[in-house]
Amino acid sequence: MLVLGIETSCDETAAAVVRDDRTILADVVLSQLDEHRPFGGVVPEIAARAHLDHLDRLVAEALRRSAVDLAALDAVAATAGPGLIGGIMVGVTTAKAIAAVAGKPFVAVNHLEGHALSARLSHGLEFPYLLLLVSGGHCQLLTVEGVGRYRRLGATIDDAAGEAFDKVAKMLDLGYPGGPAVQRAAAAGDTGRFALPRPMKGRPGCDFSFSGLKNAVRLLVAELGTLSDQDKADVAAAFQLAVAESVADRSGRAMGEFARDYAGPAHLVVAGGVAANTLLRQTLAAKAADCGFTLVAPPLALCTDNAAMIAWAGLERFRLGQSDGLDFAARPRWPLDPGAKRLRGAGVKA
C-alpha cells in the first residue's frame, strides 16, 4: 500500500510517499532544498501563497524520488488541521485535486495524529503507548490507544515548551530558533549558578506551565543587567534544566496513570521539535527507566514537521477503511481528544 502525504499547516511545505511496510520512499521538505535555504524571509505558515508556489513541485519531486506515479498510489493524505486556515487549505485542496484526478481516496489527517503515530512508522510500536508531544505550539501528554483513539492526560496551561525556549533565547539574545540556540549556549553553562523554579513539579495531575518560568528568567536577566557570554550560558543551562526536570516530573505522573490503566510492556514516546533537546531526552530516559518504561524517540526528521508522518497517519486510517469526502472542510482547531476536560484558570494548547 502506497500513500502520498502533504503537510502545509506549519512553517514547512512538505510532501512524502510511504509504504505500509514502514518504508519512507521520499520525504521532501522545502527548507531542506538547497535553493530555498534560507527561505527568503517569509514564514510560509503566514503566507499561504508561499505554500502554493512550491507545493506542486514538492509533490512532483516526492513522486520522482519514490519512482511512483499517481496511478500506483492507494490514497492521498493531507494535513487538514489544526493550524492556520490559509496554509491548510492549500494542502487540502491540492490533495483533493490529485485524488479526484487520479481517482484515489482522500484522507484528511490531524497534524497532531501525525506526531502521535510517528513512532509506529519509525519503530513499529504497538498500541497502547504514552505520548509526550513537545513542540513550538504544543505541549501535552496523551495515551494513544489506537488510530483515532486518544486520551489527553495533561497539557500546558499557558505557553508551549518550544515557545518558552524561543522566548528565553530572545531575552538572552541567542537567536532563532531558540531550542538549538539555548542548547548550544547551555553547553558552556553552570546549572548550579542560578536557581530557577520547576513549574508544576510535585503538583497533582499532568499539566504543564512555562509562563512563570519565563517570568523568572526575565527577572533574573533584568537583575544581571549587562550579560556576559558566561552569564548567558549559565542562565541558559539553568533554564534548560528547569524545563527538563519539569517535563520529566509531569511525564512521570502520566507514566503512573498509564501503568495503572494498562498492563504489559510500557513505552513513552517523545515527539515534536523540542524532543531534539539532548538534556530533555536524557532526563526523560532516566525518568522512564525509574517508572519501568522504555523511552522511544523517533528520529529528528520525523519529530520536526514533515510529510512522512502525515502520509503514515493517512495510511493507518486508510487501511482501517477510513477516508474522507472531497467536501471535507479544513479545521483550524482540531483537538486529538475532544472530550478532554477544560482546564480551569488557564489557557491550554490543544
Added chain:
Amino acid sequence: MKIVELSLADEAATLRLARQLAEAARPGDVLALEGDLGSGKTTLARAFIRALTTPEEEVPSPTFTLVQTYDCDIGMIWHFDLYRLNRPDDALELDIEEAFAEGVSLIEWPERLGAWLPAEALRVSLAAGAGAMERRARLAGGERWSKRLSEMFGG
C-alpha cells in the same frame, strides 16, 4: 488623546483591568497590547477573552498559531500574536482587515503591523514594576476611546 496610567500590584489587578476593558468593548475595537516578553500581555488578553466568553474558555498563547478566534455576544474576538511576523504586509494573510472592521481585536506585538495598525486603536502598554509581580499599565486612546476611558477611570 486620553492617557491613563495605572499601577497593577499583582496579577489579580491585571485581571481586573482586563475585565473592565472587556465590559467596555464593542465591535470594531482594536486593542494594541504593547510590552516586553513576560510583561503580562497574554495574561491580560486571556482574562479579556474569558470575560466575554466563559470563565473556563481555553485561551492558548497564540505565538505559534499567530491568531486564535473566539465567538462572543458582540461578535468575533481575534487574538493576534505577531511576534513571528517578519513584514507588516504578512498580516494581511491573517485577515486583519475583516478583524478590524467587524470583530474585537487584541494584538500582541502590534508594532510588527507598522502602518496597518489602525490610528484609533487603544494602546495598552504593560511594563514591569518594582516587585516581581507588579506591572505598570499605560492606556492611550483617541476619540474612539477617550469617553470610555473617562467613564472607567475618571478624569
